[in-house]
Amino acid sequence: MTSLTLLGLSYFGAFILSFLICLVSGPYLIRALHKLKYGQSIRTDGPETHLKKQGTPTMGGVMIIIAVTLSTLIFSSWNNVYIWLTLFVFIGFGAVGYVDDYLKIKRKSSDGLSAKQKYTALSLVSLAPIIILYFLDNPAITHLNIPLLSWSPNIGILFIPLAYFTVVGASNAVNLTDGLDGLAIIPTLLCAVGFGFIAFDVGGICLFSGYLIPETFELTIICVALIGACLGFFWFNSYPAQIFMGDVGSLALGGLLGFLAVLLRQELLLVIMGGVFVVECLSSAIQMVWFKYTKRKYGEGRRVFLMAPLHHHFEKKGLTETKVIARFWVAAFLLLIASLIIYTNKIF
Numbered sequence: 001m002t003s004l005t006l007l008g009l010s011y012f013g014a015f016i017l018s019f020l021i022c023l024v025s026g027p028y029l030i031r032a033l034h035k036l037k038y039g040q041s042i043r044t045d046g047p048e049t050h051l052k053k054q055g056t057p058t059m060g061g062v063m064i065i066i067a068v069t070l071s072t073l074i075f076s077s078w079n080n081v082y083i084w085l086t087l088f089v090f091i092g093f094g095a096v097g098y099v100d101d102y103l104k105i106k107r108k109s110s111d112g113l114s115a116k117q118k119y120t121a122l123s124l125v126s127l128a129p130i131i132i133l134y135f136l137d138n139p140a141i142t143h144l145n146i147p148l149l150s151w152s153p154n155i156g157i158l159f160i161p162l163a164y165f166t167v168v169g170a171s172n173a174v175n176l177t178d179g180l181d182g183l184a185i186i187p188t189l190l191c192a193v194g195f196g197f198i199a200f201d202v203g204g205i206c207l208f209s210g211y212l213i214p215e216t217f218e219l220t221i222i223c224v225a226l227i228g229a230c231l232g233f234f235w236f237n238s239y240p241a242q243i244f245m246g247d248v249g250s251l252a253l254g255g256l257l258g259f260l261a262v263l264l265r266q267e268l269l270l271v272i273m274g275g276v277f278v279v280e281c282l283s284s285a286i287q288m289v290w291f292k293y294t295k296r297k298y299g300e301g302r303r304v305f306l307m308a309p310l311h312h313h314f315e316k317k318g319l320t321e322t323k324v325i326a327r328f329w330v331a332a333f334l335l336l337i338a339s340l341i342i343y344t345n346k347i348f
Contacts, residue, residue: 269343
């Protein structure tokens with residue numbers, strides 16, 4: 001059996017195992033969460049159509065974390081430091097999200113960890129592996145790849161703050177996007193497809209990247225496992241959702257995508273590939289800043305959007321939830337295609 005065949009079997013095995021773990025465990029987890037009364041608290045100031053979702057089981061991201069972690073450990077090399085660092089971020093961010101979800105459930109409100117507590121925890125989890133990466137003997141890790149350019153400047157120690165904001169920012173962006181049934185999971189899956197392709201190129205064939213980081217080759221296993229887990233979770237999270245991923249899922253998935261971008265030196269490309277997440281995050285930031293500014297200047301807060309994040313704005317304008325979800329998925333797919341075209345072509 002050739003090495004290429006074994007590689008293909010590893011990819012297939014990671015995908016199938018991850019998919020089946022979510023598909024098989026889903027009904028059991030949903031029943032267990034119902035029994036424990038671990039249901040989602042819905043904001044009363046949101047769209048009225050969301051009130052019927054009150055009590056829907058949350059924390060479903062646990063099955064995604066278990067599926068991806070087990071599949072990765074079974075089908076990848078345990079000698080690869082990048083695998084361990086990635087899983088550390090993935091599980092660590094998930095743990096922060098778990099605590100946040102648990103507090104929300106116990107308090108029966110949308111108030112979990114305070115913003116300060118959450119970002120302190122996320123900062124500690126992300127900075128440790130980022131600093132380890134910086135001191136690894138790999139000169140390519142501090143080079144910033146700029147889309148469409150063959151020039152990649154060495155940013156030196158600036159790698160640390162860039163990587164930090166990429167990982168924590170991506171985590172927050174996915175968290176904000178996870179407000180409609182299946183809205184966040186499909187763009188996450190599409191980003192996993194894109195990073196899987198890039199990891200295969202950067203870590204092995206080096207056909208398009210122009211640089212080689214051999215250790216990243218096995219990150220393809222994580223990406224394939226993530227694709228399987230996303231599909232398995234989507235089986236239960238599609239409209240009308242039987243379960244939500246919760247912060248345990250959204251923070252973990254966002255952190256994982258951000259850290260993959262850092263390892264593959266594609267922080268800037270993530271802005272395009274994960275454009276749906278970026279727009280959702282920006283809409284919330286713009287809304288908050290403008291509200292505070294106008295309140296200070298005019299005595300009353302004014303809004304740019306009917307409601308933030310952006311998907312709620314469209315709901316307030318009268319679009320159905322399924323219509324908003326479908327259009328965001330189309331946008332995510334087009335952004336993936338655009339990202340891969342940009343990645344495979346250098347103009348300057």
